[in-house]
Every structure is written in C-alpha cells, then in structure tokens.
Amino acid sequence: MPSSKLPSGAKVALTALLAGAAVAGATGLAGATGLAGAADGTGTPAPLEMAAAPAADAPSHLVEDFLHPGAEEILAERGIVVGRGDGHITLADCGENTLIQLRSRVAGDVCFRAAGKVGYLSMQVPSVYLIYGGDKNLSAKLTAANGQSKTYDVAAGLWKPVGESDTGVEAALMELRIV
Structure with missing residues (x-):
C-alpha cells in the first residue's frame, strides 16, 4: 500500500x-x-x-517582472542596457544568420534571438547605425541625444541604415518589436 x-x-x-x-x-x-x-x-x-x-x-x-535575464551582468560586461520585454527577444551570441543583428560604433556587433510571431524588448544600445532583421520583420525605435525619436521598419533578411547612417545624427536603439 x-x-x-x-x-x-x-x-x-x-x-x-x-x-x-x-x-x-x-x-x-x-x-x-x-x-x-x-x-x-x-x-x-x-x-x-x-x-x-x-x-x-x-x-x-512568483511575480514576473519582465526584465531581461542577466541584465546587470550584460550592462557591466558590454555596456548595453536591456530592459523589459515579453521574453521573445533575448540577447544572443552573434553567428547565426537568422538572428537580429545591430551594428554600433560603441558596442560593436550585438545580436538578439527572436522567438515567436510577436515580441518586444526595451534597451539602450548607443550609436546604432545598422540593423538586420534576420528572419523577422521589425520595428526599431531610436532616440538621439536631443530627445528626438524615429521609428524604423526593418524587413526580414535585409540590412536597414538607421540613426547616424540615415539622419546624420547619432542615436541609441531604445526598443525592438517583432511585427
């Protein structure tokens, strides 16, 4: 028994x-x-x-705070602030061509893994000038030091000039959305 x-x-x-x-x-x-x-x-x-x-x-x-895992370590090691998100966009090691990729004059190459049909992540990556959507269509919001923001549509599989490459004004990537 x-x-x-x-x-x-x-x-x-x-x-x-x-x-x-x-x-x-x-x-x-x-x-x-x-x-x-x-x-x-x-x-x-x-x-x-x-x-x-x-x-x-x-x-x-258990309470979900929607913060990116390891955000403090990422800031200390890479100088990138990763904030709140829905868990569908996470920082990744560069190397796969399906990843979202950023080029930054300050942070170098920064990559994110995207899972799902929609996703959101707030962040602060300084001096971003080029974004690759990987296999996802994206919306990327950049903000310049003067406070002006601009949102870019980034098509899957294509590189998109943003920030300084587009407007001549240095800007930080503030959020990514899978659309």
Whole structure:
C-alpha cells in the first residue's frame, strides 16, 4: 500500500491553503450575517475582525517582472542596457544568420534571438547605425541625444541604415518589436 506521508514543504503549503480557505469561508459566512462568534466564550456575537496572515514559512508567490535575464551582468560586461520585454527577444551570441543583428560604433556587433510571431524588448544600445532583421520583420525605435525619436521598419533578411547612417545624427536603439 502506498505511503500517504507528505513532504514537510507540501505540509506547510497545504496547511496555509487550508487555513486560507477556512478564513475565507468564515469571512463569507460572517459577511452574510455581519457577525461572528466572540472568542471570549460568552457566545455574544461580535463583529468579525480576523484577517488571514500567511504562514511565516509558506512559499512566496512568483511575480514576473519582465526584465531581461542577466541584465546587470550584460550592462557591466558590454555596456548595453536591456530592459523589459515579453521574453521573445533575448540577447544572443552573434553567428547565426537568422538572428537580429545591430551594428554600433560603441558596442560593436550585438545580436538578439527572436522567438515567436510577436515580441518586444526595451534597451539602450548607443550609436546604432545598422540593423538586420534576420528572419523577422521589425520595428526599431531610436532616440538621439536631443530627445528626438524615429521609428524604423526593418524587413526580414535585409540590412536597414538607421540613426547616424540615415539622419546624420547619432542615436541609441531604445526598443525592438517583432511585427
């Protein structure tokens, strides 16, 4: 016969879940009448004032912050700020011709892997002058030091002059979108 013993972590999680359900049930019942039994044993109805507190050793909730993995290390090593995105555009080692490729006078060659039919990544790559879409159609937003922004459409399989190559004004790539 299989053992019904739970690991200690599962016990904590199950206990927290059951306690939360019990409080929610009691709150719902008390909310229907507006009252709850007094804790002093007198049986005198008293307003419900208890709130569910999470167990101290209960697992925390996972929260997605949409930041690029390893953003701090990328900034320290390459001088590139990678910000928020949807996970479909990620920094990659250059070498495959299907990758999104950037040419920057400051950062050199920078490549991104694109997965999916749509994608988004905010960033700051200084002095970008050329973008290759790989096998994706892109929208690329660049911003010059004077604050003026320009958005470029980059067709799959083609190199697109941007920033200084297009306007004569140095600009940083601020966001990429797969369109």
